[in-house]
Amino acid sequence: MADSKNKRGMIQGFLDFVEKTGNxxxxxxxxxxxxxxxxxxxSAILSAADLQVEDPAGEGETITVNNLLSSDGIEYMFTSMVDNFINFAPLGVVLATMIGIGIAERTGLISVLLRGFVLFIPxxxxxxxxxxxxxxxxxxxDAGYVVLPPLGAMLFAALGRHPLAGLAAAFAGVSAGFSANLLLSAVDPMLGELTMQAAAxxxxxxxxxxxxxxxxxxxxxxxxxxxxxxTLVSEKIVEPRLGTYKGEHGENTDGLEKITAQEKKGxxxxxxxxxxxxxxxxxxxxxxxxxxxxxEGAVIQSPFMSSLVVVILIFFFIPGLVxxxxxxxIKSDKDVANQLSETMASMGMFIVLAFTAGQFVAYFNESNMGLLLGVYGAEFLNTIQLDGIPLIIMFVLITGIINIFIGSASAKWAIMAPVFVPIMMLQGYSPELTQMAYRVADSTTNIITPLMTYFAIIIAFAQKYDKRMGIGSLISVMLPYSIVFLxxxxxxxxxxxxxxxxLGPGSPIEYNK
Known part of the structure; x- marks a missing residue:
């Protein structure tokens, strides 16, 4: 019994550390x-140290660090600042994609599709x-986090099952399964553009x-x-552990909204x-x-594949509009304009983030520090003879740990891609593989970090059924998903x-120079 209490104390202590450090x-x-x-x-320090490496592109040239505090460097920073913002890889693709997804979300199409799917399955x-x-x-x-966890809880309660098990299953799908889908979403171009920039x-x-x-x-x-x-984690681990629900919200279908005739027609x-x-x-x-x-009729290397952002925009915009x-x-073009404006307004934080992130990425590339880190990192891995599957596992674990403290997938990848993509390429692994390994680790640890944007909202949903539910208790419910998924x-x-x-069209596992 004492060992059990000690273990719970250690876990709670670790969770407190994560929360305090992250905050x-x-x-x-x-x-x-x-x-x-x-x-x-x-860049000034490393330039003064005269660090240099041979160009990994195999052209026989020597790469040195560019001093951004030199006269040329200062001129570059001032003259490129606006371009660094505009040319930040995910900026345009995310905003363009959200025009289509935003109209489908704000008209209620995505919400009703999710609700209808869950309500009508056996x-x-x-x-x-x-x-x-x-x-x-x-x-x-956004629709997934707001609609599905409370809906899952209500459905489970209506069937006499523990509502928190329904909430947990939905939350696990939305957050821990964030990087899986049958469709391409805004996540793909957002991360992909950063990966391509790093690979370049x-x-x-x-x-x-x-x-x-x-x-x-x-x-x-x-x-x-x-x-x-x-499903297996929910039904074999989480729901049995929660036990029988004895709260006041059991077997009550009042909160379940039926799909109206107008919504069905839509x-x-x-x-x-x-x-x-x-x-x-x-x-x-x-x-x-x-x-x-x-x-010559190519599909993979084609304008179509280069314009997937436009394809996603159109595919969501037209059904959302209809x-x-x-x-x-939507009763007039003014409604469309207002809904699109609201979508772009919700992206304000991302736009400001793009400004500062754009400067960081541009300065990092201009300084050549990414190249040096890539070469030195690859040499270090060769020295310790870490490659193959152990290298992939190490990268996944590093990403998972970082994700506990920095929740934003795009912000993290903007920091990590310029370092890890070159390192992995020099070890013979494609940028596509590095990005997928990143997405696996990033998604699976989303549900156990209190710093995830929607974590507090999920707690609020859960407290309807258990007033004692807090950060530690929610993480303890979601931890089995995180571990098993990872x-x-x-x-x-x-x-x-x-x-x-x-891994995708024209996207191999290995990188060969």
Whole structure:
């Protein structure tokens, strides 16, 4: 009994440490500003130390650190500041993607699709349905966090099951399965652009041939895999541990909103418009003489693959618009303009983040510090003979630990990609693989960090059913998902690597110079 109390005390102590440490970290906007300043100072120090390496591109040239505090460096920082902001890789693609996803979310289409899916599946598939719907909701993560966990709790309570088990299953799908999906979402171009930018420091020609669907095959397979794993964890570990629910909200269906006749009509018309849109988009790439095919009829290296952001925008915008018109949430072009404005207003934090992050990334690349770190890091790994699967596992664990303290996926990858993508490339691993390993670790540890944006909201939902629910208790409920997802999803990635399967269209496991 004493050992059990000691273990709980150690876990709670660790969780308290995570919360306190994370809360002391600067806001990501401030963090990138600090990092940019540190890069400038470090560039002066390393330049004075005359560090240099041979160009890894194999051209026989020597790479040195550019001093950003020199006259040329100061001139660069002042004259490039606006360009660094505008050219920050994820800025344009995220804002453009959110035009389409935003209209589908604000008209209520995404919300009603998630609600309808969960409400109408057979009861014995409810847990799997919640996890699956959560994973799919990453195309519009806000809707997933706000709609599914409370809906899952209400459904479980209505069936006499523990409501927190339903909340946990939905939360696990939405957050821990964030990087799996059957569709490409805003996450793919957001991370992909940063990956391509980092890869270009080693091999610009290779980076030009990459595309934002670089992980698509793997995330499709992961959707089904994580649905099965999440269901098993829910029904075999989490729900039995929670026991029988004895609260006042059991077996009550009052809070479950039915799909109205108008919403059903909107879904039908939105579905038809999505089908027509898909057919029209297919005509741009499927025929041998289609306008968006590449040279000699290529599909992977084609204008279509280079314009996936536009494809995502159109595919969400048209059904969202149709749904809004049918359900009367859109009555004129002014409503469309207002909803798009609201979507862009919600991106204000990201836009400011893009300014400071853009400076950090640009300064880091201009200083050549990324190249030096890549070469020295690769040499260190060769010295300790860490490569292959152990190297991938180490990278996954490092990312998972960092994610506990820095929640934003794009902010973390903006810091990590310039360092780890070159290192892994010099070890023979493709940027596409490094990004996928990052996504595995980033997703699986989302649900156990109090610093995750929606963590407090999930606690508020949970406290409706258990007033004692706090940070530590919620993490203890979600920890089995995090551990099992991290282990099994990493094993799936290792099997994928062993089989040598492409991660996406034209996206191999290995990188060969």
């Amino acid at each position: 002391k970290l600067p806001h990501p906007i401030t963090l990138f500003a600090i990092l940019a300043v540190l890069v400038v100072i470090a 009861k014995f598939l409810l847990t799997a349905g919640l996890v699956f719907a959560g994973i799919m909701s990453s195309v519009a993560s 420091t080693i091999d610009p020609a290779y980076a030009e041939g990459m595309n934002n669907a670089m992980n698509y095959y793997f995330i499709i397979a992961s959707t089904f895999f994580l649905t099965i794993v999440g 879904m039908v018309y939105a579905g038809l418009s999505a089908l027509i849109t898909a057919i029209l988009l297919a005509l741009l790439i499927v025929p041998s003489n289609a306008p968006l095919r590449g040279e 749904y809004g018109i049918v359900t009367k949430s 282990i099994t999803w990493t094993l799936m990635l290792i099997v994928w690597i062993t089989l040598g399967l492409d």
